[in-house]
Amino acid sequence: xxxxxxxxxxxxxxxxxxxxxxxxxxxxxxxxxxxxxxxxxxxxxxxxxxxxxxxxxxxxxxxxxxxxxxxxxxxxxxxxxxxxxxxxxxxxxxxxxxxxxxxxxxxxxxxxxxxxxxxxxxxxxxxxxxxxxxxxxxxxxxxxxxxxxxxxxxxxxxxxxxxxxxxxxxxxxxxxxxxxxxxxxxxxxxxxxxxxxxxxxxxxxxxxxxxxxxxxxxxxxxxxxxxxxxxxxxxxxxxxxxxxxxxxxxxxxxxxxx
Amino acid sequence: xxxxxxxxxxxxxxxxxxxxxxxxxxxxxxxxxxxxxxxxxxxxxxxxxxxxxxxxxxxxxxxxxxxxxxxxxxxxxxxxxxxxxxxxxxxxxxxxxxxxxxxxxxxxxxxxxxxxxxxxxxxxxxxxxxxxxxxxxxxxxxxxxxxxxxxxxxxxxxxxxxxxxxxxxxxxxxxxxxxxxxxxxxxxxxxxxxxxxxxxxxxxxxxxxxxxxxxxxxxxxxxxxxxxxxxxxxxxxxxxxxxxxxxxxxxxxxxxxxxxxxxxxxxxxxxxxxxxxxxxxxxxxxxxxxxxxxxxxxxxxxxxxxxxxxxxxxxxxxxxxxxxxxxxxxxxxxxxxxxxxxxxxxxxxxxxxxxxxxx
Numbered sequence: 351x352x353x354x355x356x357x358x359x360x361x362x363x364x365x366x367x368x369x370x371x372x373x374x375x376x377x378x379x380x381x382x383x384x385x386x387x388x389x390x391x392x393x394x395x396x397x398x399x400x401x402x403x404x405x406x407x408x409x410x411x412x413x414x415x416x417x418x419x420x421x422x423x424x425x426x427x428x429x430x431x432x433x434x435x436x437x438x439x440x441x442x443x444x445x446x447x448x449x450x451x452x453x454x455x456x457x458x459x460x461x462x463x464x465x466x467x468x469x470x471x472x473x474x475x476x477x478x479x480x481x482x483x484x485x486x487x488x489x490x491x492x493x494x495x496x497x498x499x500x501x502x503x504x505x506x507x508x509x510x511x512x513x514x515x516x517x518x519x520x521x522x523x524x525x526x527x528x529x530x531x532x533x534x535x536x537x538x539x540x541x542x543x544x545x546x547x548x549x550x551x552x553x554x555x556x557x558x559x560x561x562x563x564x565x566x567x568x569x570x571x572x573x574x575x576x577x578x579x580x581x582x583x584x585x586x587x588x589x590x591x592x593x594x595x596x597x598x599x600x601x602x603x604x605x606x607x608x
Numbered sequence: 609x610x611x612x613x614x615x616x617x618x619x620x621x622x623x624x625x626x627x628x629x630x631x632x633x634x635x636x637x638x639x640x641x642x643x644x645x646x647x648x649x650x651x652x653x654x655x656x657x658x659x660x661x662x663x664x665x666x667x668x669x670x671x672x673x674x675x676x677x678x679x680x681x682x683x684x685x686x687x688x689x690x691x692x693x694x695x696x697x698x699x700x701x702x703x704x705x706x707x708x709x710x711x712x713x714x715x716x717x718x719x720x721x722x723x724x725x726x727x728x729x730x731x732x733x734x735x736x737x738x739x740x741x742x743x744x745x746x747x748x749x750x751x752x753x754x755x756x757x758x759x760x761x762x763x764x765x766x767x768x769x770x771x772x773x774x775x776x777x778x779x780x781x782x783x784x785x786x787x788x789x790x791x792x793x794x795x796x797x798x799x800x801x802x803x804x805x806x807x808x809x810x811x812x813x814x815x816x817x818x819x820x821x822x823x824x825x826x827x828x829x830x831x832x833x834x835x836x837x838x839x840x841x842x843x844x845x846x847x848x849x850x851x852x853x854x855x856x857x858x859x860x861x862x863x864x865x866x867x868x869x870x871x872x873x874x875x876x877x878x879x880x881x882x883x884x885x886x887x888x889x890x891x892x893x894x895x896x897x898x899x900x901x902x903x904x905x906x907x908x909x910x911x912x913x914x915x916x917x918x919x920x921x922x923x924x925x926x927x928x929x930x931x932x933x934x935x936x937x938x939x940x941x942x943x944x945x946x947x948x949x950x951x952x953x954x955x956x957x958x959x960x961x962x963x964x965x966x967x
Contacts, residue, residue, distance in 0.1 A: 406855055408781065435858025445849040449871045459857035462867050508853070515857055 352379035352549040353419045353436075353518040355400060360414035361578075362392070362399050364407065369395045371578035373414075375568060377519075382541060382550045384560035384587065387570030388602070392579025393553045396570070397521050400551065401437035402430040418518070435463065438517035442524040444504035446496035446511070453492040455507055459515035474514055482510035483540050502533020509540065513548070520544065522552040526559065538563050557603060561591050569599045635685055640678065640698075647673035667709075671702045715944070722941030725934045731942070735903040741929035747939050749905040750920035753820060754946070756909040757899065757916055758889050760824035761831055766881050768828075769835025776836070777843040778865055795833035803829040804894030811898070818900045820909030823916070826894035831884045838880025842873040875958035882954030886947040892918040917943040 355377040362370045370392035377383045385393040398404040399412050402423060416423040423433050446455045456475045460466040466474070475492070479485040484506040488499070496507055505525060512520060522541075526534040541550060541563050554560050560567050568584035583596050594600050651670025660666065675698045683691035725743075733746030772792070776785055807826040816822065846869050854864040870877070895901065900913035901923060915923075917939055924936035 401856065403852065403856055406852065431858055431860050433858075434856055438858075439856035441849060441853060441856075443849060445847070445853045447850060447853070447868055447872070449868075458854070458867075459859070462854065462857065462859040462863050464863075511853075511857065 354379045356417040358415045360399060362395050362404055362412045365409035368578040371580050373581045375581060375584050377549060377551055379549045380545055381565040382545050382552060382563050384564035384567045385553045385570060386560050386567060391570040391572045393570050394523050397523055397551060397553050400521055401439055402433045435515055436517055437519040438512035439521045440509050440512050440525050443528050444501055444508050446504050446507050448497050450496060451493045452488050452496045455496040456510050456514050458511060478510040478514040481513050482506045483536060484510055502529045502536060505529060505537060519549040524553050561587060571598055633685055643674055643678045647677055674698060675702060718937060718941050718944060721937035726938040726941055730938055734905045740927035740932050743931040747920060747942055750915040750917045752907055753914035753916040754889060757820050757824045757827060758885055760821060760909060761827035761888060762885055764828040765831040765835055769832050770839055772836045773839035773843055774865060776840055792833045792836045800830055800891045801893040804897040808897050818898055818913055819911055820899055820914040822898040823895050826898055827888045827891060831888050834884035834887055835881055839877050842876035843869060846872045875961040878957045879954040882950050886950055889947055890918050892922050895919045
């Protein structure tokens with residue numbers, strides 16, 4: 351059940367350092383939204399504010415509102431743990447749990463949350479691995495450690511782990527930056543499939559990737575090093591890559607930046 | 609063109625340490641062994657010639673000669689840079705040998721002198737009714753004492769140490785964490801006799817009698833900081849990405865620690881606890897003060913005096929007869945074996961529990 355994200359006036363800090371300033375945007379359900387922009391402009395920080403992972407970093411705090419359909423993630427009585435069950439995340443580097451088998455890695459979300467029925471577990475694991483296009487490659491070695499897989503397989507394992515808990519939104523922080531082109535293609539195909547069911551937000555440094563997989567693209571920029579990052583514009587991907595309304599976006603996309 | 613051909617004359621290429629060639633003269637591979645043989649021979653010669661009695665002096669002269677000879681020969685035959693490389697290598701080797709020789713000598717002495725009376729009878733009998741200066745008797749009561757006291761100390765300090773380390777790594781920030789870290793550092797330096805006196809003062813205030821438990825408490829005081837330190841290091845080694853991955857699945861923090869962080873580090877934590885046990889197993893002072901020592905088998909650590917291996921060694925050595933010396937060495941061998949078995953167990957557990965990488 352995909353949900354709409356509506357961000358308004360969001361500012362995030364690391365201690366006294368303001369990392370992103372006054373960001374407002376809407377992310378449509380059942381679509382892929384890509385974040386692009388130079389390093390250090392706050393794309394990842396902004397992504398992490400969308401499932402309250404930002405405050406896990408020491409000193410991290412947030413001002414503003416993030417509405418998930420009609421509920422504010424930063425509301426007074428909201429439990430961050432519950433938020434993270436609804437908004438899943440895939441990280442830059444594949445990070446399967448080293449002590450667990452492939453099966454246990456996928457089942458980890460359900461098991462550690464304690465909310466599962468034993469006889470459903472195998473079914474959920476199979477469905478998630480199939481959803482991550484990994485089932486055929488690992489079905490004969492579900493009890494082997496997850497760290498024995500290749501980098502691309504590990505990343506798909508992490509995606510399977512994230513979708514096993516049935517989130518409404520899936521955040522991806524440069525999920526392909528540590529992978530080779532073939533694994534990247536596999537993940538991109540997967541993203542196109544997953545957007546039927548989830549709201550997907552992906553941070554990427556690869557402009558072609560943003561153009562290939564996303565429906566809408568947001569461009570972030572920062573005035574200077576040490577300044578907070580800002581949202582420059584968000585629009586249909588086609589428009590951003592053909593006829594952006596801000597000059598800085600065109601400069602960045604065409605490589606004429608700085 | 610003609611210049612290039614002139615530069616590449618064969619004469620220069622063969623003789624030159626010049627810039628035209630990449631090869632140079634080399635000492636043979638056996639050179640270090642040769643230096644060692646020559647310096648040992650010279651060391652013996654000088655030592656005997658100068659009438660030095662101590663073999664240790666001979667060895668030190670040889671070691672110094674080895675370092676000097678290998679530097680001088682290499683710098684004349686090869687060059688200064690190779691000589692410096694050889695100098696560093698020789699110093700490392702000499703230091704390694706200087707560190708290992710006492711260790712081997714210790715093990716050799718303990719094994720050769722301890723094996724005399726070490727047998728099944730020695731391991732299964734106490735000193736009850738055996739006069740100290742006569743042969744016979746055994747170490748059973750001390751072995752029981754050590755196992756029980758060390759076991760109790762571990763039961764007390766492992767949970768406290770583990771939880772403290774979890775607090776410091778996962779939750780601690782600000783003044784409290786700094787204070788805890790500081791006091792753990794201070795505790796690491798507490799002499800065992802002070803820990804013993806601390807428990808003794810409590811015993812006197814509370815009117816308690818000496819028992820294995822009191823010794824175990826003093827040992828726990830010594831053990832806690834070691835467990836905290838090693839566990840802390842192990843928990844810090846767990847990549848932050850794993851914590852974030854689990855948190856992003858919507859897992860509460862305490863379950864992340866319990867199900868992801870600690871299992872990932874459990875091998876190292878076990879090793880740390882075992883090493884802490886090894887450290888306290890040899891403590892004598894608190895046992896003297898708090899457990900009193902005994903010649904009899906007392907399997908109840910909560911009541912009455914007990915013995916322990918280090919205390920037994922001290923006690924037997926004090927008697928001063930041939931038979932009691934033999935018993936002291938045998939008990940020392942038992943203690944070393946106990947520590948070594950613990951270390952092997954720790955390594956086994958660490959290997960068994962270590963995150964798997966196999967395909």
